[in-house]
Amino acid sequence: MSEKVSEAIQHSQDHKIEFVSLLEDFVRIPSISTDPSHDEDMNQAVEWLSTQLRTIGCRDVKIIPTAGHPVVLAKTDSFCSEKPSILVYGHYDVQPAENQNAWSSPPFSPHIKGECLYGRGVSDMKGQIAAVLAALQSIRSQSDLPVNITFLIEGEEEIGSPNLENFLREHHDLLKSDFVLNLDVGFLGVDFPTISYGLRGIASFELAVRGPENDLHSGVFGGVVHNPALVIANVLSGIFDNSGKITLPRFYDQVLSLDEKERQELNRLPMDEAYYLAKTKVPQLWGEQDFSPLERVAARPTFEINGLVSGYTGQGEKTIIPSEALAKITTRLVPNQTPEAVYEQFLEYLKKNMPPTVEWELSYGSGTMAYLMDLSNPVLKFFAESLELAYGEKAVYFRDGGSIPAAILMKQILGLDSILSGFGLPTDNIHGPDEHVHLPTWFRGIEALIYFFNIIDIEYV
């Protein structure tokens, strides 16, 4: 490491109190995107961010309106085509903190207890944005920035980023970069600095089975009419075999296999059977026995009944044969499955297995493919090196079982891969009361970013 990097690290260590104070200022603004009574706070958050971005040397700080809350778009100064360009994604909105009594201290009056700083949004994700600001300030105190950074900080992540897709399409030209840094994902544990390099995709369906024209009296018609609730139970039941495999035709044909290196890497993680049992409180785990629990979550597709309803579900009894039954279903997809193909497979299965005693319909809701970053992409290695330098632990590569719209949209619209990481921990209680950030982990995150921006300047071609 060059001297200027060491000095930037030293600067960050000398200014911990200042950086915590910066984060506290940000957390004091109750920028709750879902509640219109906080619209003024949203504006205040945008103004505060703009000021900070200018302070660390951004030019062209723009507050761009959308159909919802505005986006802050900013570029660091002295952009130079020789330097790597990073699109830093973030969001300044936070979850509500309705149940204030459940908090040990007021959610928007941040305070330190032990090694942690408490407050709504302190981990998700104002702390992550503040870490970038702190890292850049530390670097700037010694030298010019070694990278070009474009900030895209939206205000609607907690409500599903409804306007992000349009924003990316409309401002495509302003967002040109080499890759995205998305610190909204977090570590798997305090000793596991984590980079997520994959996400599952998703496809949603609604299956309707229609029997008699109206609910029927089960005494008068019981024995001659196929009960739609039984029919939907039959067809849903048949979608799995006894080993937990999905029986839809050709369902696994496109599924990308886990290679041995990936399996080893995943199974190094602390998410074993005991972990999932403790998290879910189920009496026993379930799923494909030829894959470990984490492999199943990270890299295997699922077929999940999210909702099921038929007939009378109130108090007491109603002796009917229901006229219809409905199931809401989502499948989690892995590379290289497409939502459209899975819809066709489901349809083909139903055509073969639905009895002639009912009418039925399968509706397609929405879908997105899985995301997988090539593990040989050098930026992953550079970020991993930075994490190891800062934390003294080898970074782990993780495939997340969920679907993060921002990362998928960045890939689809901008063609950019995202480094998915962040200095939050699973224990931070994001979205719940007493949200907090572990300050030692967070301080090291600032250092990791200082390392990363410097390493990538040197190494990235």
Add this chain to the structure above:
Amino acid sequence: MSEKVSEAIQHSQDHKIEFVSLLEDFVRIPSISTDPSHDEDMNQAVEWLSTQLRTIGCRDVKIIPTAGHPVVLAKTDSFCSEKPSILVYGHYDVQPAENQNAWSSPPFSPHIKGECLYGRGVSDMKGQIAAVLAALQSIRSQSDLPVNITFLIEGEEEIGSPNLENFLREHHDLLKSDFVLNLDVGFLGVDFPTISYGLRGIASFELAVRGPENDLHSGVFGGVVHNPALVIANVLSGIFDNSGKITLPRFYDQVLSLDEKERQELNRLPMDEAYYLAKTKVPQLWGEQDFSPLERVAARPTFEINGLVSGYTGQGEKTIIPSEALAKITTRLVPNQTPEAVYEQFLEYLKKNMPPTVEWELSYGSGTMAYLMDLSNPVLKFFAESLELAYGEKAVYFRDGGSIPAAILMKQILGLDSILSGFGLPTDNIHGPDEHVHLPTWFRGIEALIYFFNIIDIEYV
């Protein structure tokens, strides 16, 4: 037939207008049991009935309060142990007629159109009670009553007879009779004067399957947790084999077989495949292929999912693994199944088939055995002869697939069989708008009752 019977029949034919007028008076009273704003009308109906019963020669007309609406209890005069004693069951309450705009004329202003009299309760079952009054008046115009009759007319049938069981237990001594005449059931068609001699029983259950402690994120946990909606689909699906038979252990062991004579009698009825297709509008019937549709409804047990619910069932998507799934289930029972045995069979099936990945509970709701009157019971033959004399058609014997609490209670508490019949038709639209009674069928019903009370006096030992 003796001359006095012919004269009573002649009397009934000469007084048709008077009898219709009697029925119209009864129908004008909006005795809606479910609506407290009609409590005064309930009292008026009771008073009206008491007056009519006294007019046809009842002594001891009592209005007996219950926890709900009162019961009218009355005995014909000149009770004599030499004569057969009949308990006539009826109800003076009617269904609401809320959607008055759907009626061609006001529901409580009875009027004749074509061959039918329209009004709420005219078929169910004020018309049936009025037919008994008219028959007794016709007989009394010529002679003494040949039978002892006890009237039990309740005011809560349309709300499930919640106080009938207690009433029967408390007034057991006043109700001693040879059998019950229950005209609340009706004919299968205008050319099919019908006697129902059997009812199915019923048992109700609720099955709960519990998986994770809370709804889980399907991205974070999809692949390791057994979805309770899938588990309930699996176990419900396994309850039927491909031929429509129920797989619960020993389920059919107690089932009384249909004998050849019963099968012939049932299959004489107009309720064939086309009938059930037209009534239900399903694309194809379903059920045990070695029994005709009507045999399945009349004499075969069922297992029906009345309600099924799990997870998110609102608009849009929610990507969860539900924490639980619930099914409401009723089985229709046939002789000689017991609700308790079926519960044990269901429990045994679940213990064998529920996976260790969930917790579950089967709750027993309520149950009653099936009812079957011995076809060799002579009162059935006498009633059938009376129907044939009045209608000129051979009466049909039917086993009703439903469960009529009054008939079951009469058997269980009083030890009395019930002749289940009545002069309503399936087309009368009871409980719906434009309820009506077919007057030619109704007039012949009065004649059938005149015959019956006389035949039974002569023949019954």
